[in-house]
Amino acid sequence: MEIVAVIPQEGIMPLRITVIGTGYLGATHAACMAELGFEVLGLDADPKKVEQLSAGILPFHEPGLPELLREHTSSGRLRFTTSYEEAGAWGDVHFIAVGTPQKAGDHAADMTYVDNATLSLARCITKDALIVGKSTVPVGTARRLRELVAQVNPDVSIDLLWNPEFLREGFAVKDTLTPDRLVVGGGTPEAVAVLREVYASALASDTPFIVTDLETAELVKVAANAFLATKxxxxxxxxxxxxxxxxxxxxxxxxxxxxxxxxxxxxxxxxxxxxxxxxxxxxxxxxxxxxxxxxxxxxxxxxxxxxxxxxxxxxxxxxxxxxxxxxxxxxxxxxxxxxxxxxxxxxxxxxxxxxxxxxxxxxxxxxxxxxxxxxxxxxxxxxxxxxxxxxxxxxxxxxxxxxxxxxxxxxxxxxxxxxxxxxxxxxxxxxxxxxxxxxxxxxxxxxxxxxxxxxxxxxxx
Ligand SMILES: NC(=O)c1ccc[n+]([C@@H]2O[C@H](COP(=O)([O-])OP(=O)(O)OC[C@H]3O[C@@H](n4cnc5c(N)ncnc54)[C@H](O)[C@@H]3O)[C@@H](O)[C@H]2O)c1
Missing domain, CATH: 3.40.50.720 (NAD(P)-binding Rossmann-like Domain)
Structure with missing residues (x-):
């Protein structure tokens, strides 16, 4: 598929994208968003990771990603930080990409990272913005977070959507730039329109764009993985x-x-x-x-x-x-x-x-x-x-x-x-x-x- 980069129109500021959590998913998403032409700020709680990524060094193996990281960190289009204040004041669309590992001694997902990241960010947002969850979460998480976000920061309008990620390690760049499908749950029509702008390149190639509710979006991801594991x-x-x-x-x-x-x-x-x-x-x-x-x-x-x-x-x-x-x-x-x-x-x-x-x-x-x-x-x-x-x-x-x-x-x-x-x-x-x-x-x-x-x-x- 041809990658259509965002061309800023005169007088219109291109969207500023932040990615919270820059592990496998987040670092890939951040570099690919920069490849599409957006200004991107990645945020991670781990200062060592932020230092490495800022220097254009990828801390894990993923074909094709080191090149994107080097190119866009050198051009300045892709930056990294540990500061929620900086991310909250700067970004228009904030992707949540922190981990949801298995809890120790329990089968349930440990939600502390997603909860902490989303609320730390929400507290620091100073202008109307979108929070877009990408992490794989138990059904009901997004609706719960949406209420908490409104409570911790009632001063600005923050919409929260869920946009699960289907990338495969080993093919992460290709899967991010040319996904099989995009699923977006929740959000006002205006918020969904912003995500259409973010994914304009994939949509130009007729990638299916499925707009649904929060619960379906959360479940699509775990249903896909449950099916593959079962097979x-x-x-x-x-x-x-x-x-x-x-x-x-x-x-x-x-x-x-x-x-x-x-x-x-x-x-x-x-x-x-x-x-x-x-x-x-x-x-x-x-x-x-x-x-x-x-x-x-x-x-x-x-x-x-x-x-x-x-x-x-x-x-x-x-x-x-x-x-x-x-x-x-x-x-x-x-x-x-x-x-x-x-x-x-x-x-x-x-x-x-x-x-x-x-x-x-x-x-x-x-x-x-x-x-x-x-x-x-x-x-x-x-x-x-x-x-x-x-x-x-x-x-x-x-x-x-x-x-x-x-x-x-x-x-x-x-x-x-x-x-x-x-x-x-x-x-x-x-x-x-x-x-x-x-x-x-x-x-x-x-x-x-x-x-x-x-x-x-x-x-x-
Ligand atoms: N890895 C994949 O192939 C893949 C594919 C699809 C979906 N997912 C989902 O994406 C999510 C992330 O997975 P991953 O593999 O990238 O995990 P990861 O462990 O590689 O990365 C998570 C990152 O989040 C950071 N982090 C944790 N708490 C934070 C906080 N409060 N603020 C800022 N940063 C914080 C960590 O330091 C780490 O760098 C999970 O829910 C996973 O299930 C992963």
Missing amino acids: ISFINAFAEVTEHVGGDIRTLADAIGLDKRIGRRFLNAGVGFGGGCLPKDIRALQARVSELGLDRTMRFLSEVDEINLRRRERVVHLATEILHELDGRKITVLGVAFKPNSDDVRDSPALDVAAQLFNAGADVSIYDPEAMNNARLRFPRLNYAESLDEALDGSHLTILLTEWQEFVQLKPSHLEHLVESKALIDGRNVLDHDEWIESGWHFESLGRRSELVLTEAGSGS
Whole structure:
């Protein structure tokens, strides 16, 4: 899609946009708004992050974003601050993009960040303005905040809308500049018209613009994530069956995926979903509907969550079966990011499996193209190799857990002279089973009957 930049008309001040919370979502949104031609001020409570972003340094990995950040911080169109006074006095449209993590010891979302950010901002707004929520929140949040905003600052007119974000890490710039759809909940017609101006570039390419109420806007986001999580756990439940009875989960997924009503995407059997969104969003949704008295409504999501977590146990179980015991055995884990093209290790299935293997006594060596620093911060006691070859050196078992392209392209010949034993678990179903078997490897993958079972039954290759 062509990006249509905002061209300021003579005598008309272009909208000034602030983005409150400049993590994955906020930093991307701020840089993309600047790319569209707006003057943008990002605000974060973390002064170190503000310092880095102001210097044009992106504190996380996201393809295409460093270039936008550098360009627009150098031109002065994109600035960062920690000051709510500055943001409240300067901005016309304020996007809320702070985190909504899972509460410690509870399934519900921790709303303190969204509440604090919105009210700190509202208190400092000195002219009529819009607050636009982008964070993923439990239904009812926006209506509650709208009342609180009016209470803390009755002196100016502040409208509050919800505009949930659907960007995917790894594709965040593209998804922000050319989204599949835009959803806007609440707000007067004038407020919605302002958002049309903000998103004029996407709207010029006929991006669907769905205007609805606050509750629907909040629910659209969690419904989308609940659906995607369910689809992944659905195929992984079938993987449990094919592991038991035989069969090929990839062919099964291809065959049902050809049905246009089902579709092939998100039907990749493997070690399951993770990251900073899907796991906490399905838990928060269940917690919220229970709070509303609808205890049974989203109960199936507990199963979705459990199937997902069982996939991690399956990998540990397979590793134990292959090595007989884990104590002192060297296991190479390929990938610790929760998905490729990201350095995010929040609730990463790969890092969880690596930690479980380590806790069971294995000597775990990790390699990931981008996520090593984040993983080291979360789990400092694992071995972090400098290179793929160093990670593989002397390995008794190799486990592929994040499908980075460089791992998908691996050939048996690359590993053979490095590893101690030719044993591999493909935790993402991305390698060619026959190729590895033909090269003499003990090859296991999720959704396939174990080679160990086949060998014991006398029918293995
Ligand atoms: N990461 C994604 O791919 C993605 C996609 C869609 C939606 N979301 C949603 O967006 C929200 C943000 O997610 P994220 O991944 O960017 O989180 P994040 O943890 O990367 O970023 C949150 C940022 O908010 C800042 N912050 C916290 N409290 C603040 C306050 N009171 N004032 C100013 N800044 C404050 C933090 O310092 C941090 O930089 C969440 O609700 C998430 O579910 C995320």
